[in-house]
Amino acid sequence: MKHFSDEELVRLYVETQKNAYFERLYERYCDKVYRKCLSFTKDPVQAEDLTHDIFLKLVVKIGGFKEQAKFSTWLYSITYNYCTDQMRSPQRRAEVYMDEGWERLDVGEDDGLAELAEMEAQQLKKALDKLDPVEQSLMLMKYQDDVSIREIANLNGITESAVKMRLKRTRDKLRKYYLAGAVFWVLLAIKAALFIRWPFR
16 A cells, blocks of 8 residues: 555545545654644644644545645645634634744745745744744745645635735745844844943943
């Protein structure tokens, strides 16, 4: 069964309803989905709960997979949408924790993110924390999972132009948050340096 592609496993599961095919998909993606959930919750227990919920949703939704995108892309879209909905809930709102991928942003020449690749990783994470869950999802899909503009548009039922506009606005916001934080630390360092130089002024 290892040689079956994700899409073949989906078709076989839908046709036969044999759990072995779904279990294989679960084995392939459980840890990846968990890590993405953890990036939203920063809480391992919550991340486990969300992962469990997402695979329950997948059992119901899997018959609707039309292969317009790769299965992994489709599953990550479900994951991001579900996590975003949960994070919007006042009871589940928490600090966002980006624990993977951002040190290795997939930055293309035309993405307008060349300068982000040079940002210090910790400061970039702090800036990302300030984005709302929808914006985080969009950035993760595009720059961490390398989902194409067309696939994002199809998965979210919007136009490619709308995706590009949202990405640009989110990049601009991320750049603003990053620069604001960087300026703060520069000013703090200058103040500390002056104090050391002239402690009795």
